[in-house]
Structures are given as structure tokens and as C-alpha cells.
Amino acid sequence: MTGIAVLGSTNxxxxxxxxxxxKRGETVTGRDFHTIPGGKGANQAVAAARAGGDVSMIGAVGADDFGSLLRRTLESSGVDTxxxxxxxxxxxxxxIVVDDEGxxxxxxxxxxxxxxxxxxxGDETLIASVDTLLLQLELPLSAVLDGAEAARRHGVRTVLTPAPAQPLPPELLAAVxxxxxxxxxxxxxxxxxxxxxxxxxxxxxxxEVVITLGSAGCLYAARDTPPLTVPxxxxxxxxxxxxxDAFVGALAVALGEGRPMREALAWASAAAALCVQRPGASPSMPYRPEIDAAYASHTAGPRS
Incomplete structure (x- = not known):
């Protein structure tokens, strides 16, 4: 089983x-409201765990009812907390405001x-024990940099989702x-x-870079390698x-299992496609059998 650590946010x-x-200055009437566990770090952790990874979460929740629920949500998907x-x-x-077009x-x-x-x-010891570290930018940059440099010291693959977008220090990118x-x-x-x-x-x-393109799929590029587009x-x-986050979590699992890049990207795209058909963040993450079935029905590749 692929070992994955997630250093990131819980919201x-x-x-x-x-x-x-x-629009700015405008008030509209909503038709529904939900309180749903999320945060880019927690989302990626749940996505990777449900996709079949052995996942541990590094981060923080508050000393409030939301914090207790966020922790339970991670644990119920098999994430170590x-x-x-x-x-x-x-x-x-x-x-979050969600419109009728999604x-x-x-x-x-x-x-x-x-x-x-x-x-x-204990954080660096955990990072050293896994195959992949997933990072995002909803924690202070100092923590993200600490995690990336720890992963680099121990030869752990480091995957960064640069969201929310902000200028990144060269030393962080050098460790990604x-x-x-x-x-x-x-x-x-x-x-x-x-x-x-x-x-x-x-x-x-x-x-290496993967640019996600929404409904158009994704673009993969690596040094000295022709670019690859996967619908x-x-x-x-x-x-x-x-x-x-569904895409990143599933991709981490697929790459950890040694799948070829095209297959890994297609499998991760199937996970993301399942996610967008459901409301919410962490609860919308698909399980591995669902991803396998969606991948098999949307690609000519072999079922994993």
C-alpha cells in the first residue's frame, strides 16, 4: 500500500x-446551505485514503466542535490523525458559494x-517513512517549506498544489x-x-508539472520529455x-503504485470526475472501486 503523508489544512x-x-455589493437569495468538512489538506488526505493509500495527516484543528468533527471525518475515511x-x-x-453551473x-x-x-x-519521522508528501498553501509558508525540505532530505516524493495562488520562494520550489x-x-x-x-x-x-484544466482534462510536462495531454x-x-484535491489524492496513490504517467493521470481524472458530480468537499471523494469502474468506462486502458 502506498504510504502518503499530507501536511495541510483542515477547514x-x-x-x-x-x-x-x-456580484460585488449585491445580495442574492440562496436555495440551500450545508456545513461540510473540507480544507485542501484534509480533502487530499481523504481522497488518497479512499483511493487506496495508507495516509497520515499533519496539521491542526481548533478546540471547538468543528475540530472534533473534522478529526472524526478524517478517521472515518481511514486517515491516521x-x-x-x-x-x-x-x-x-x-x-463557499456554489452556483447552478457547479x-x-x-x-x-x-x-x-x-x-x-x-x-x-514526530512530523519529520513520519514524513521520512512514506513514499509521498502532499503539500498545499493553506498553511503558513514556513511550515510548507519545512515539510518540503524534510521530504527532500529523506528522498520522499514531494507534490505541491500551489493554492491559493501566491508567489513562492525559490527554496520551496527547489524542494518540489x-x-x-x-x-x-x-x-x-x-x-x-x-x-x-x-x-x-x-x-x-x-x-515535473501537471496543469489541471477542468473539463478539458490535464497537461503533463517534464524536462526532456514530450508534453502529454489527458482528457x-x-x-x-x-x-x-x-x-x-480528488485528482491530487488519487494521482499520488497511482504514482506510488508505479503506474505509467498516462494511466495515472487518467485514473486521477476519473476520480475528479466522480467528485464534481457530488456536493461538498471531503465527503464527495470517491472510493477505489468507483474510480476503477469510472476509469474502465472512460478509457481504453486496462482496469486497475
Missing amino acids: MDLVAYVARAP DLLRTAEGPSGTAH GNSIVVVPGANGHVTSLAP DLLIPNEHEAAALAGVFDPPAAAQELLRQVP APRVTAVDTTAAG
Whole structure:
């Protein structure tokens, strides 16, 4: 089983569903509201665990009811939470508006996540014991850098989702093996709005890049290797909130199992396609048998 550590955020998602998102200064009436466990770190942990990985979560929840529920949600999907701290104060929250086309806008309030400024005792030992470390940018950059450099010291594959988009220090990118931005994040990092050109620019800083392109699939690029485009299954999106996290979690499992890149990307795309057909973040992550079935029905490749 693939060993994966996730150093990242846990948030409670407060989700309002509307026909269309409000413009600046506008008030609209929503049709539904849900409180759903999420956070990019927790989403990726649940996605990887349900896809078949042996997953441990490093981060923090608050000393509140949300924190207890976030911890239970991770554990119920098979994620080890021994190194998930409980910090004073509230848990992180994400305030999400989802429109009838499945699009979303998000405001994140870090809460307990903001207390994770560095690795704690035991974190590096855990990172050294796994195959892959998953990172995002909803924790302070100092902690993300600590995790990436620890993984580099121990020869652990480091995968970074650069979201929310922000300038990244060269020393962080130097410790990353695989960068997985969406097309908007790739443009922000590369200063180029064409995904193939952005990928080539990013390869100056990291060895491998996957740019997710929503319903158009994904683009993979590596140094001295022809780029590879993998289409996404055609589905009707209900909520795209955690699609990228579903993709990353499943891809980490597939790569840890040694699958060829094209197959791994197609399998991860099948996981993301299942995710967007369901509301919510962590609870929308598919299980391995579902991913296998979706992969088999949408590709000509062998069923895993």
C-alpha cells in the first residue's frame, strides 16, 4: 500500500448554493446551505485514503466542535490523525458559494491552520517513512517549506498544489518534485496564460508539472520529455469545490503504485470526475472501486 503523508489544512466548509454568485455589493437569495468538512489538506488526505493509500495527516484543528468533527471525518475515511494537533481557538473555515453551473468562489479563514508554522516533534519521522508528501498553501509558508525540505532530505516524493495562488520562494520550489496547479495558478506562477507555455516556464523551477484544466482534462510536462495531454471524462458538474484535491489524492496513490504517467493521470481524472458530480468537499471523494469502474468506462486502458 502506498504510504502518503499530507501536511495541510483542515477547514469546515460553510457552503451556500445559489442560482448565480452575487456580484460585488449585491445580495442574492440562496436555495440551500450545508456545513461540510473540507480544507485542501484534509480533502487530499481523504481522497488518497479512499483511493487506496495508507495516509497520515499533519496539521491542526481548533478546540471547538468543528475540530472534533473534522478529526472524526478524517478517521472515518481511514486517515491516521495521530499528528493532527488541537490548537487553541477556532478551527479553520471556508465560506463557499456554489452556483447552478457547479462553479464556486471561496473565502478561507485559517483559524487553527495558522498555528502550524513549522514541523512539530514526530512530523519529520513520519514524513521520512512514506513514499509521498502532499503539500498545499493553506498553511503558513514556513511550515510548507519545512515539510518540503524534510521530504527532500529523506528522498520522499514531494507534490505541491500551489493554492491559493501566491508567489513562492525559490527554496520551496527547489524542494518540489511535482507541481500541480490549475490553469489560473499556473498562469500566476509562470506569468504566461497559455498552459503549454506556462508548463515549460515552470519546468525551469521544478522537474515535473501537471496543469489541471477542468473539463478539458490535464497537461503533463517534464524536462526532456514530450508534453502529454489527458482528457477528462464528460460529466455534468454539481459542485467543483474539491475536484483538484480528488485528482491530487488519487494521482499520488497511482504514482506510488508505479503506474505509467498516462494511466495515472487518467485514473486521477476519473476520480475528479466522480467528485464534481457530488456536493461538498471531503465527503464527495470517491472510493477505489468507483474510480476503477469510472476509469474502465472512460478509457481504453486496462482496469486497475
